[in-house]
Amino acid sequence: MTTEDIKGEYLQLIDCFLKGEITANEFSLGYLHKMKGDGRLFGKLYDLLEEMFGEANSYTDNQDIYNSDPEFYITDQDLRFKAVALSEKLRYLE
Template identity: 35%
Template sequence: MTEQPVLSKYQEMIRGYLEGEISAPEFSLNYLQEFKGETMTMSDNTYDILQDLFRKADAYCEDPELREKTSDGIGEAELRKAAIDASNKLDRRLEEIE
């Protein structure tokens, strides 16, 4: 099983967000849709990395007033931090499987 295609796909999506090609709301929605529909196989390690980011993307709320009313809502700074963390972990996964 090679995970390189799935790792590369998510890295590209994350980098697009981190480099400003798409907004936080767009990234959150796109990431949630992509991960929910994922059909490629992956290791537990890779799944855990992507699942952690999924949780953050799902908790993202653009509206600060609405975010205050939820117990687990996060803003763009926290989403960006989670995306950076996931990107770094995916880079390490790519190095491990090469």
């Protein structure tokens, strides 16, 4: 499998979220699961995807949890913003 193939898998997941085909919670959990089991990542691709791993890990749809530490937790809107930024970076990554 090539780096382009791997990148495409992650872009597909991100695009499903951005198109509203899956919820923020489904995206977050799916992304975390995919990254944890993916031993094919390295270099710039890994660095970019690892950033989003942290964001996905900080996502919560529970307002009480968010309010307990808004410096750490992020909302649906924040996650969407981060996903858009990652999508753009991935599309231009060579």
